[in-house]
Amino acid sequence: MKFLLSGLILFVSCLALAQTNYGSEDKPVIVASTTQIADFARQVAGDRAVIKSIMAPGADPHTYQPTPNDVQIVLGADLCLENGLNLEGKSWMATLAKDAGKPIVTVTDGINLLSIDEGGEQIADPHAWFSPRNAAVYVNNIVKAIRTVDPANKEEYESRATLFLQQLRVLDSWIREQINKIPVERRILVTTHDAFNYFCREFKLNANNNFLSIAPVGWSTGAEVGAGITPERRRKVVQSIKESGAPAIFVETTINPKQIREIAKETGVKIGGELYSDSMGAEGSAGETYIGMMRENMLLIVNALK
Amino acid sequence: MRFLLCLVIWIVFVGGLYAYTEQRDRGFATENVVAIVDEKSPVRISIELTPTFSVEDDPFALQTEELKAPFDIRLNGMAVDIANLPITRGQTLFIRDLEVALSDHNEIFIKASPPVAESHLTHGIRLRLLSKDLVLADQTIWSSGGGLVSGTVPFELPVIPEIDHDH
Numbered sequence: 001m002k003f004l005l006s007g008l009i010l011f012v013s014c015l016a017l018a019q020t021n022y023g024s025e026d027k028p029v030i031v032a033s034t035t036q037i038a039d040f041a042r043q044v045a046g047d048r049a050v051i052k053s054i055m056a057p058g059a060d061p062h063t064y065q066p067t068p069n070d071v072q073i074v075l076g077a078d079l080c081l082e083n084g085l086n087l088e089g090k091s092w093m094a095t096l097a098k099d100a101g102k103p104i105v106t107v108t109d110g111i112n113l114l115s116i117d118e119g120g121e122q123i124a125d126p127h128a129w130f131s132p133r134n135a136a137v138y139v140n141n142i143v144k145a146i147r148t149v150d151p152a153n154k155e156e157y158e159s160r161a162t163l164f165l166q167q168l169r170v171l172d173s174w175i176r177e178q179i180n181k182i183p184v185e186r187r188i189l190v191t192t193h194d195a196f197n198y199f200c201r202e203f204k205l206n207a208n209n210n211f212l213s214i215a216p217v218g219w220s221t222g223a224e225v226g227a228g229i230t231p232e233r234r235r236k237v238v239q240s241i242k243e244s245g246a247p248a249i250f251v252e253t254t255i256n257p258k259q260i261r262e263i264a265k266e267t268g269v270k271i272g273g274e275l276y277s278d279s280m281g282a283e284g285s286a287g288e289t290y291i292g293m294m295r296e297n298m299l300l301i302v303n304a305l306k
Numbered sequence: 307m308r309f310l311l312c313l314v315i316w317i318v319f320v321g322g323l324y325a326y327t328e329q330r331d332r333g334f335a336t337e338n339v340v341a342i343v344d345e346k347s348p349v350r351i352s353i354e355l356t357p358t359f360s361v362e363d364d365p366f367a368l369q370t371e372e373l374k375a376p377f378d379i380r381l382n383g384m385a386v387d388i389a390n391l392p393i394t395r396g397q398t399l400f401i402r403d404l405e406v407a408l409s410d411h412n413e414i415f416i417k418a419s420p421p422v423a424e425s426h427l428t429h430g431i432r433l434r435l436l437s438k439d440l441v442l443a444d445q446t447i448w449s450s451g452g453g454l455v456s457g458t459v460p461f462e463l464p465v466i467p468e469i470d471h472d473h
Contacts, residue, residue: 132366133365133366133422136365136366140368140369143368144369158368158370161368162368165366165367165368166366166453166454168366169364169366169419169422169425169452169453169454170451170452170453172366172422172425172452173422173425173426173451173452173453174451174452176425176426176452177426177451
């Protein structure tokens with residue numbers, strides 16, 4: 001019986017291995033740290049490359065701990081892509097790539113970064129993808145990186161990127177149109193953690209906070225400087241909600257909603273919904289792509305605040 | 307006999323008339339109809355572009371090694387170089403005496419990016435294509451919702467009969 005079972009397992013494993021390799025021969029393997037970067041890379045590479053994401057949908061990059069399986073994935077990579085700016089807490093993606101001896105590209109290079117003052121210390125906000133303009137920089141950096149790995153298909157990568165950049169342009173315009181449906185005084189975005197600074201700055205939300213995020217938890221959910229929740233930060237959020245009369249506040253898909261639910265109860269405002277923030281949605285969900293994620297977030301925000 | 311004579315006269319008369327008209331039309335075709343160009347022969351054309359916007363750097367453009375003009379114009383797939391020409395809202399840009407090889411069926415492609423800050427406006431470019439005094443195409447390409455102003459305008463080279471005042 002044991003012999004039969006072992007044989008069956010071996011057979012299934014061989015089948016799975018054969019399935020994995022089928023069609024991926026000679027294709028460059030590109031490993032991205034987050035789901036957003038993986039989506040950008042997929043839009044550029046199409047079927048010309050195998051794109052893998054270390055993080056699964058719904059995972060939190062600030063607190064993520066790489067697994068032995070991640071090490072194996074990076075060992076098989078031709079190119080690694082990271083967000084950088086400490087999004088990947090303790091630079092886990094850079095460490096994985098370095099240990100495996102693989103080239104790594106930081107796709108936020110060239111973005112006009114927002115600095116957050118945390119107790120006198122300036123911290124660059126890593127959540128740059130929340131502005132479609134910045135997403136265009138991500139895409140351009142990815143095109144440059146993939147061209148070096150597979151120069152023979154350069155024109156194809158550029159053609160796909162051109163189409164995607166046009167979609168980002170239309171997305172940017174559509175978000176502006178949607179924001180316009182919210183009365184100016186109700187354009188208050190309160191979320192679980194400080195992930196929406198670029199979004200608020202680009203689309204002019206939270207005027208009473210210099211067009212930056214309002215959140216009880218700092219820019220990171222990990223243990224970095226300026227991260228996490230403090231009583232002072234929580235008090236400011238409650239005060240801000242009461243003063244501004246925000247009609248709703250939002251939880252995020254990657255973070256425990258406990259803090260926000262407590263604040264909603266204390267201030268008497270409703271929960272507007274669950275926003276995609278540090279990770280995109282699961283396969284098959286509306287938020288499984290960057291454009292889908294931004295679209296769904298925007299519709300939730302408009303419905304809750306207008 | 308009378309019948310045969312009548313038939314010969316009729317054949318000579320009708321045949322002569324046919325020969326005359328055939329000869330006359332052949333002369334007309336070669337001397338009085340002028341094709342603007344032969345197929346694929348070089349021809350001089352002018353392009354007039356009037357945009358509803360001024361062009362500025364596009365944050366959503368693909369950043370390639372080659373510097374691209376803010377306007378991308380392609381005539382039958384060949385890029386038209388307008389790199390140093392100013393493109394300003396409401397002002398017509400003239401590209402004169404462009405020598406290109408055209409055939410009977412041609413197309414001109416235009417792509418331009420209006421400023422992102424004006425994505426709430428509908429923008430367009432009026433395109434006029436002229437060969438000598440003849441307007442080959444006159445069309446406006448529109449875009450709204452933040453999209454690029456982009457489109458292809460097909461045009462044909464007509465065969466123009468010249469009026470011969472001697473006839």
